[in-house]
Amino acid sequence: MNKLKRTLALVATLAISATAFVGCDSEDSSSSTASSESSAAETEAAAAEGETEAAAEEGAFTYKGTLPTGGDAxxxxxxxxxxxxxxxxxxxxxxxxxxxxxxxxxxxxxxxxxxxxxxxxxxxxxxxxxxxxxxxxxxxxxxxxxxxxxxxxxxxxxxxxxxxxxxxxxxxxxxxxxxxxxxxxxAPGGWCYRTDLADTYLGVKTPEDMQAKVADWDKFQATAAEVYTASGNKTALTTTLGGIWQAFAANRSVPWVQDNKLVVDDFCNTFIDLAKNMRDNGYVTEANQWTDEWYAAGQTDDTMGYFVSTWGFGASILETAAGGEGGATYGKWNVCQGPTPYFWxxxxxxxxxxxxxxxxxxxxxxxxxxxxxxxxxxxxxxxxxxxxxxxxxxxxxxGSNSNPLLGGQDQFAVLHEAAKNINLNGLITPYDATIKQAFLDSVNAYCAGETADAAACLDDFKNRVAESVTDITVE
Structure with missing residues (x-):
């Protein structure tokens, strides 16, 4: 666009200059040459000025830094x-x-x-x-x-x-x-749910009504019990513990590492209890994220929902889970904020x-x-x-965004509000990815019966971190 406008400005300038010569009497060769040179200079200056004005008008980017330029690629x-x-x-x-x-x-x-x-x-x-x-x-x-x-x-x-x-x-x-x-x-996230199942099992007809049913983790678990019972013990409210963890983990109030020590607190115990309740009662499936089983669940009645971030409304999560455009559940989804604001x-x-x-x-x-x-x-x-x-x-x-996957709902309107409430001030450490994955792996193992109780789950977590992050203290 910038190049096109600058080109048009130059063409217009040249056209005006050429028109100015039409009908002028011929002079001797010296005066003609001088006139041509003068006109050419004026034309060039006018073109340059037009280019500068066009660039300024469009806010063309000007580099103001100190790092070097001019490399090959x-x-x-x-x-x-x-x-x-x-x-x-x-x-x-x-x-x-x-x-x-x-x-x-x-x-x-x-x-x-x-x-x-x-x-x-x-x-x-x-x-x-x-x-x-x-x-x-x-x-x-x-x-x-x-x-x-x-x-x-x-x-x-x-x-x-x-x-x-x-x-x-x-x-x-x-x-x-x-x-x-x-x-x-x-990348704020929300909780996406099947609108047909929500209507059948909960009588929920709008995202606002669904949000009221899942507004915090206690309500989320209560609604999971309601759905499971109403479906004849067939439908889980959500698809993976990993999805729940993405939302839950984003709301930690202290960093995972303080004074070079791993922080294990009530936050960890709360999630262990939540995960155990959801898994033991069939409120979440046993699928793992990014598996074929995880995606396929969205085209059956085995699950009602997925935790999805901004980038996940396409093929990476929800569109694939719906079977793609024209798929079994395409257009039968809505999104609400869910139990807590989070990013993924x-x-x-x-x-x-x-x-x-x-x-x-x-x-x-x-x-x-x-x-x-x-x-x-x-x-x-x-x-x-x-x-x-x-x-x-x-x-x-x-209102310019209408998502057919969501039956025309604008996911941006929901996620915009969530994004305003995400706080990471003072909470980020270089070890977050490793620690969060270690904790989720330990919780999954506990829910699968591989460790005896919550205390053993925490011990397993600490051992995993100690093996993976050797430059912090794990007590």
């Missing part, structure tokens, strides 16, 4: 192309970027495996300009000045990110409060201190994490839940 690291394939092509087209100047290194692994892949890549000393990180392990690189540089070095200020959801800013800060990562997406996942972009294409990195970050206009356009086009409160509020107010 911008190398981007990520574990998947699910977002980056679309984002890079969108950005290249909008900003007039030559695709040959972008080298996307897609490791094609799960997010939890990415850090090991990155570390191996870094050992080879190969080119890297921008790397993507996940919340659970972001601090591994954000706290490492050899891996990531402050975004201030790209010319950004804290004010540039003021429109983002607060919790995403916490993930992007190092231990000194310096912003070193920025996310294009917020999300990706942060960081710049390498070794970049030699800092202007391109800054342009990309500006397009997807700072510029409200382009962020809103991307949110509607992909669609994705972008990390800009004003953009998402505008989309919700306009």
């Amino acid at each position: 911008m190398t981007v690291l990520c574990w998947t192309g699910d977002d980056l394939d679309v984002m890079l092509s969108t950005w290249e087209a909008a900003e007039g970027i030559d695709a040959a100047k972008v080298n996307f290194k897609n490791f094609q692994v799960g997010g939890g495996e990415a850090a090991a892949q990155y570390d191996q890549y870094f050992l080879g000393g190969e080119d890297v300009d921008m790397l993507m990180v996940e919340a659970d392990w972001a601090l591994k690189y954000i706290n490492d000045d050899t891996a990531t540089a402050p975004l201030a070095d790209l010319g950004f200020t804290d004010a540039d990110f003021a429109g983002q959801y607060a919790y995403t800013m916490e993930v992007g800060k190092d231990s000194n409060g310096v912003i070193k990562g920025t996310s294009w997406q917020a 996942g999300g990706t942060w972009a960081c710049v390498s201190p070794k970049t030699d294409n800092a202007d391109m990195v800054a342009n990309f970050m500006n397009y997807f994490t700072v510029n409200e206009t382009t962020m809103k356009e991307y949110a509607l086009a992909k669609p994705d839940y972008v990390n800009n409160m004003n953009a998402m509020q505008a989309i919700v107010d306009e």
Whole structure:
């Protein structure tokens, strides 16, 4: 678009200049040459001015950082192309970027495996300009000045990110409060449920009515009992303990590690009791996340719901669980906030201190994490839940998002409210991914009868952490 408008401005300028010569009397050769040179200079100046004005009018990005530019190609690291394939092509087209100047290194692994892949890549000393990180392990690189540089070095200020959801800013800060990562997406989650089953077993006809039935964990369990009984002991309220854990874990009030020690508190006991009750009574299935069984449950009456984050409304979770477009339960889902506000996942972009294409990195970050206009356009086009409160509020107010998977419901309207209430201030540690997975594994083992009681479950958890995280104290 920028290139097109600048081209049109130049064409218009040339046309005006050419018209000015029509009907003029011929002069001698010297005066004609002088006139031509003067007119050419004026034309060039006018064209340049038009280009500058057009760029200014559109708010064209200007690099203001101190990191070097001019490298052969911008190398981007990520574990998947699910977002980056679309984002890079969108950005290249909008900003007039030559695709040959972008080298996307897609490791094609799960997010939890990415850090090991990155570390191996870094050992080879190969080119890297921008790397993507996940919340659970972001601090591994954000706290490492050899891996990531402050975004201030790209010319950004804290004010540039003021429109983002607060919790995403916490993930992007190092231990000194310096912003070193920025996310294009917020990932608040909700609880998605089958509308037909909700009507049959609960008499629930609206998301608001369902929210009242699952507004906290006590009500969630009571409603699970109601559904199980009404269905003749056939239908679980939700599909996995892993899904419940995603929502529950996001509301921890103290960090997992304090003073270099693992913190095991009542939060852990509360979840153990919740999980045991849900599993023993058939209120949650025995399926594990990301398995064929987990997806298939959504096309049967074995389960009523899934915990789903913003990115999970597509093929990664809910659309596949519904059988895809035209599938058995496609269009028979709604979403409500569920027992608690939470987030699940999300990706942060960081710049390498070794970049030699800092202007391109800054342009990309500006397009997807700072510029409200382009962020809103991307949110509607992909669609994705972008990390800009004003953009998402505008989309919700306009009512422009209607999701056929949800029978036309706008999931953004529900998730926007949830995102405002997520708090991670002072709660993030570099060990979160490992510790949370260890706890879930221990709870699953307990619910499967592999450990005797809650105390044994906690001992198992501590042992798993001690084996995996050797630089903290586990008591």
